[in-house]
Amino acid sequence: MNRDPVLSVSGLSVTYDVDPPVEAVRDVSLTVGQGEVLGLAGESGCGKSTLAYAVQRLLRPPAEITGGEVVLHDVGGSDVDLTVLPAAEMDRLRWDQIAMVFQGAMNSLNPVLSVGDQLADVFTRHRPAMRRAERTETCGALLEMVGVGANRLRSYPHELSGGMRQRVMIAMALALRPRLLIMDEPTTALDVLVQREILQEISRLREELGFSVVFITHDLPLLLEISDRIAVMRAGRVVETAPAADLYRHPQHEYTKRLLGSFPSLTGERGDFVRKGGVTV
Amino acid sequence: MLTNRKSVTGLVVLGLFALLAALADVVAPYGPLEKDYTALKQPPSATHWLGTTHLGEDIFSQIAYGTRGVLLVGLTAGVLATVVAVVVGVSAGFLGGWRGESLSALSNVFLVLPALPLMIIVASQYDDPSLFLVAAVLAITGWAWGARVLRAQTMSLRSRDFVQAARANGEPLWRIITVEMLPNLTAVIASSFVGTVTAAVLGLTTLAFIGVIPITNLNWGTILYWAQQNGAFPDFWWWYVPAGLAIALLGAALSLISFGIDEYVNPRLRSAGERARSRKRLQKKRTKRSPA
Amino acid sequence: MRLLLRRAAFYLFTAWAAITINFFLPRMLKGDPVSAYLQKNQGRISPEAADALRTLFGLDTGKSLAEQYVDYWALLFSGDLGRSFSHGLAPVTEVIGAALPWTVGLVGIATVLSFLLGTTLGTLVGWFRGGRGDVIVPVATFFSAVPYFWMGLIAIAVFATGLGWFPASHAYGKGTSPELSAQFIGEVIAHGTLPALTVVLASLGGWVLGMRNMMITVLDEDYVTVAQAKGLSRRRVVFAYAARNAVLPQLSSFALALGFIVGGTLVMELVFSYPGVGKLLLDATTAKDYPLMQGLFLVITLTVLVANLCADVAYAALDPRTRQGES
Numbered sequence: 001m002n003r004d005p006v007l008s009v010s011g012l013s014v015t016y017d018v019d020p021p022v023e024a025v026r027d028v029s030l031t032v033g034q035g036e037v038l039g040l041a042g043e044s045g046c047g048k049s050t051l052a053y054a055v056q057r058l059l060r061p062p063a064e065i066t067g068g069e070v071v072l073h074d075v076g077g078s079d080v081d082l083t084v085l086p087a088a089e090m091d092r093l094r095w096d097q098i099a100m101v102f103q104g105a106m107n108s109l110n111p112v113l114s115v116g117d118q119l120a121d122v123f124t125r126h127r128p129a130m131r132r133a134e135r136t137e138t139c140g141a142l143l144e145m146v147g148v149g150a151n152r153l154r155s156y157p158h159e160l161s162g163g164m165r166q167r168v169m170i171a172m173a174l175a176l177r178p179r180l181l182i183m184d185e186p187t188t189a190l191d192v193l194v195q196r197e198i199l200q201e202i203s204r205l206r207e208e209l210g211f212s213v214v215f216i217t218h219d220l221p222l223l224l225e226i227s228d229r230i231a232v233m234r235a236g237r238v239v240e241t242a243p244a245a246d247l248y249r250h251p252q253h254e255y256t257k258r259l260l261g262s263f264p265s266l267t268g269e270r271g272d273f274v275r276k277g278g279v280t281v
Numbered sequence: 282m283l284t285n286r287k288s289v290t291g292l293v294v295l296g297l298f299a300l301l302a303a304l305a306d307v308v309a310p311y312g313p314l315e316k317d318y319t320a321l322k323q324p325p326s327a328t329h330w331l332g333t334t335h336l337g338e339d340i341f342s343q344i345a346y347g348t349r350g351v352l353l354v355g356l357t358a359g360v361l362a363t364v365v366a367v368v369v370g371v372s373a374g375f376l377g378g379w380r381g382e383s384l385s386a387l388s389n390v391f392l393v394l395p396a397l398p399l400m401i402i403v404a405s406q407y408d409d410p411s412l413f414l415v416a417a418v419l420a421i422t423g424w425a426w427g428a429r430v431l432r433a434q435t436m437s438l439r440s441r442d443f444v445q446a447a448r449a450n451g452e453p454l455w456r457i458i459t460v461e462m463l464p465n466l467t468a469v470i471a472s473s474f475v476g477t478v479t480a481a482v483l484g485l486t487t488l489a490f491i492g493v494i495p496i497t498n499l500n501w502g503t504i505l506y507w508a509q510q511n512g513a514f515p516d517f518w519w520w521y522v523p524a525g526l527a528i529a530l531l532g533a534a535l536s537l538i539s540f541g542i543d544e545y546v547n548p549r550l551r552s553a554g555e556r557a558r559s560r561k562r563l564q565k566k567r568t569k570r571s572p573a
Numbered sequence: 574m575r576l577l578l579r580r581a582a583f584y585l586f587t588a589w590a591a592i593t594i595n596f597f598l599p600r601m602l603k604g605d606p607v608s609a610y611l612q613k614n615q616g617r618i619s620p621e622a623a624d625a626l627r628t629l630f631g632l633d634t635g636k637s638l639a640e641q642y643v644d645y646w647a648l649l650f651s652g653d654l655g656r657s658f659s660h661g662l663a664p665v666t667e668v669i670g671a672a673l674p675w676t677v678g679l680v681g682i683a684t685v686l687s688f689l690l691g692t693t694l695g696t697l698v699g700w701f702r703g704g705r706g707d708v709i710v711p712v713a714t715f716f717s718a719v720p721y722f723w724m725g726l727i728a729i730a731v732f733a734t735g736l737g738w739f740p741a742s743h744a745y746g747k748g749t750s751p752e753l754s755a756q757f758i759g760e761v762i763a764h765g766t767l768p769a770l771t772v773v774l775a776s777l778g779g780w781v782l783g784m785r786n787m788m789i790t791v792l793d794e795d796y797v798t799v800a801q802a803k804g805l806s807r808r809r810v811v812f813a814y815a816a817r818n819a820v821l822p823q824l825s826s827f828a829l830a831l832g833f834i835v836g837g838t839l840v841m842e843l844v845f846s847y848p849g850v851g852k853l854l855l856d857a858t859t860a861k862d863y864p865l866m867q868g869l870f871l872v873i874t875l876t877v878l879v880a881n882l883c884a885d886v887a888y889a890a891l892d893p894r895t896r897q898g899e900s
Contacts, residue, residue, distance in 0.1 A: 058802055094804030102802075107795040112817045112893060121813070125805050156893040172803075389583060390590045392829060395877050397836030398854055398870050402598065405858045426829070480833075483720055487840050490722055491855060505723065518730070525723030532718025533711075540714070543786070 003033030005073050006180050006212045007055070007098075012068035014047070014054045017061070024050040024063065026236040032180060032212050039227030039244070040216040041259065047236040048216045049103070052182050056098055057082060057090055072097060075179075096126055099173040103185040105165035109157035115143075115168050116153030122175045142171040146201060163194040167201065174205065182214045187222075199226060221263050224248050232256050288541020294534035298527075302348040309342035313499055325519050332519035335511045343504050344523055350500035351482055351531070354416045358481035361420035363474045366427030371458060371466070373428070374435025381432075388428040396422035400484060404493045415494060419481040427473030434469050438462055472542040479535040486528050501527050580885055584878055591874040595867060596645050622656050626864060629655045654871070655864035659857060665868035669850060673872065675744055676849030679765055680838045683772035688827055690773070691780025696816045698781065699788025709781060717778030721837040725771045725844040732767060739767045742846035768845045772838060783826060787819035794818070821892050828884035831877050 014025035025047045032038045040048050053059050055070050070082040072093070082090065102108040110118055119139040123130050130138070140150030146167040148160075157165055166186060173181055183202075187195040203226070206213065215227060223230050224244050231241040232255065240253040251257045301308060310330075311317075317337035325332045331340040373384035403418050404410060410418075438444060439462075447457050463470075488494045489502025490509070504524040507513075513520040628644045648654075654665035698706040733741035745760040791797065792815055800814040839851030846852065850869055857865040889895045 091804040100802050102795060102799055108799050110796045110814050122803055158894050390587050393587050393881060395832040395835040395873050397839050398873050401858055402866055529719040533715045536714045536718055
């Protein structure tokens with residue numbers, strides 16, 4: 001399945017300039033194709049989120065990019081290296097081409113602004129020609145699209161449930177119809193039923209709008225379900241990248257095998273997982 | 282926390298004042314009320330480092346001896362107020378229910394009552410209040426703030442797991458409070474103590490300046506009182522500037538210590554400093570890779 | 574809604590407590606100058622006024638404490654706070670009424686200005702943390718430790734007596750009577766500038782530091798990162814996302830600082846001979862004018878309560894979470 005690449009990361013390295021310095025991301029290379037779901041798996045602290053932030057240049061001191069490039073492939077065919085883009089142009093590109101759904105919507109929404117206001121300021125910034133009535137209508141439509149309902153435009157974040165807040169975050173991320181959506185543990189804090197709803201929502205929207213997704217999570221089985229390809233990260237490096245089915249059936253790297261074996265299976269003898277070390281592939 | 286530049290500076294300055302107070306007899310060239318009729322209203326000179334008053338008293342000596350009054354009253358008031366604040370605040374936070382609520386209401390009332398008018402009215406009642414009495418008056422008006430903060434902290438600690446575990450274990454109440462909770466509250470107690478001392482110092486000098494506290498109690502505010510009463514303004518700057526500066530310096534030192542404690546308690550403030558230094562390094566490298 | 578009721582209940586309770594403390598205050602004071610005064614001025618004081626004074630000061634020993642307390646409340650509700658000894662037996666309410674607007678006007682404006690200015694400065698310093706603006710921390714610390722009255726004295730020495738830019742005392746020129754004329758207003762402004770400036774400068778440091786610290790804390794929050802990820806303008810991120818949240822605790826401390834502000838301005842009025850309630854209280858203390866002292870304490874406390882209430886309302890308006898009834 002060869003797709004046109006949307007994003008190419010080559011040799012990216014990120015270091016936290018503390019004492020002693022921490023290399024959070026080491027020489028990472030991966031590509032995201034048009035319309036595909038790339039899963040990024042790994043345990044806590046492996047550098048997945050740092051990578052996601054680095055790609056969007058959201059890193060704050062003491063973290064800094066120490067090498068490599070991040071190339072966004074434009075529709076028109078031109079390539080842009082995000083790491084060297086001037087700040088003003090990067091700001092224009094943000095949310096328009098690449099958007100992010102952050103971990104923990106609890107804290108990701110501004111508590112003193114209404115949901116509608118937070119959706120609207122994206123348009124105020126990126127589509128200044130839009131008039132107020134049109135903006136309100138579009139925001140309402142966005143909320144409808146994710147299943148929250150336009151009547152929630154004037155609600156405040158604390159008035160919504162966890163699942164609804166996450167949907168609002170998704171609506172906000174899709175506002176400008178970006179080409180790439182980075183999702184950082186979007187469902188980790190939610191219970192399983194809500195998780196499933198959100199994932200279905202994302203699938204539906206992806207079919208409708210055709211964006212690519214980088215899905216970051218420690219939940220490998222989840223990725224096996226929803227991703228086209230999966231990249232496994234460990235200690236700042238990508239140890240294996242493969243289509244999902246291949247990764248499941250023929251994992252190449254030791255770590256991938258260990259990771260796969262760490263999740264209890266629904267089949268097999270009761271107690272196998274704990275006593276015998278679980279499913280091997 | 283002790284390596285924090287701010288709190289170290291504050292502690293050093295505070296230490297200097299404490300030394301000055303303790304060694305006033307040695308350091309001060311004259312007694313505070315010793316009059317030298319040959320040198321009235323003199324500007325600073327070799328014999329009188331900060332000049333003299335209208336009665337020929339050496340101002341530097343007055344400031345040195347005055348430090349005692351300020352520190353003694355300030356610290357006593359701080360201790361008194363903090364003890365009350367701990368008792369009321371921690372109990373209010375821990376007890377909950379109607380008892381906790383009424384203690385909380387009590388501290389809120391004291392918090393809202395304007396301190397200075399109350400102090401003025403009470404202090405004017407006594408012809409020669411002892412240092413302790415003055416400290417007590419200051420403490421009465423100053424304990425409520427600490428109590429409120431402590432109550433909030435205690436409430437958040439109370440629901441923490443280790444406290445629940447202690448309760449489930451059947452530990453007696455006094456033990457839970459002293460052994461489990463108080464150590465966690467030290468930083469807040471320290472911060473509130475420093476704040477109260479600062480307020481007490483300001484309150485004392487203000488009361489002395491107004492003349493509500495009789496002049497027998499020598500402190501920096503008294504110096505300013507005399508200065509104003511005897512026409513030191515505006516010409517005889519050496520009379521009134523040092524005393525005010527001393528108050529400001531002591532207050533600033535105490536604030537710095539308080540900041541040190543604050544940064545210790547709030548790690549975000551601490552790491553803001555680290556990040557700032559890192560930013561400077563990044564800017565020096567002039568890399569275009571950092572976001573705006 | 575529930576929250577508003579709780580706060581209202583708190584304010585009513587505090588008002589009651591303040592009034593009750595005021596009731597007990599003279600009874601705790603030493604000596605009994607009021608009786609002496611009454612005896613000395615038998616002929617000159619009307620029976621009603623004398624009665625009122627006795628009620629206020631607990632001199633009607635014929636009645637029980639409870640009865641005295643009830644009488645006291647009745648007196649208050651009829652708006653009678655007694656007569657001022659040092660003002661020719663004028664009603665205390667009148668005397669206070671003449672002074673209160675000066676204090677509220679000057680202090681109110683100066684404090685609000687200081688809060689706004691300090692908060693804005695603190696926002697900027699907090700946003701550019703680690704930059705050159707950080708030098709403001711030691712500067713602001715020092716200034717916030719400087720006692721009001723001392724700064725006022727220096728200000729007079731330098732600007733009034735020294736440079737002659739501003740008048741050194743009082744709210745308006747001697748010989749001018751208060752009226753609504755341009756000249757009077759001009760004099761008020763001229764006389765009020767130095768005191769107001771002193772109040773602003775002395776309290777500015779505290780607001781700057783507090784806001785800076787809050788900004789630093791808030792800037793770590795996720796929603797600020799999201800705002801930046803959305804590519805929003807820096808101005809919007811700083812003000813609508815960061816400052817809007819950081820200012821909330823500042824408002825709370827503003828409300829609590831009001832009592833302290835009252836104290837500071839009391840002394841400022843002494844220094845500038847400004848005819849506000851602060852100077853009135855100090856003069857009353859010197860003259861042992863107990864009715865006036867008692868009345869002033871009550872009025873000052875109630876004013877602080879009202880100001881607190883206003884700050885609370887402002888907080889509720891700015892923080893949508895409070896409208897939910899969370900405490």
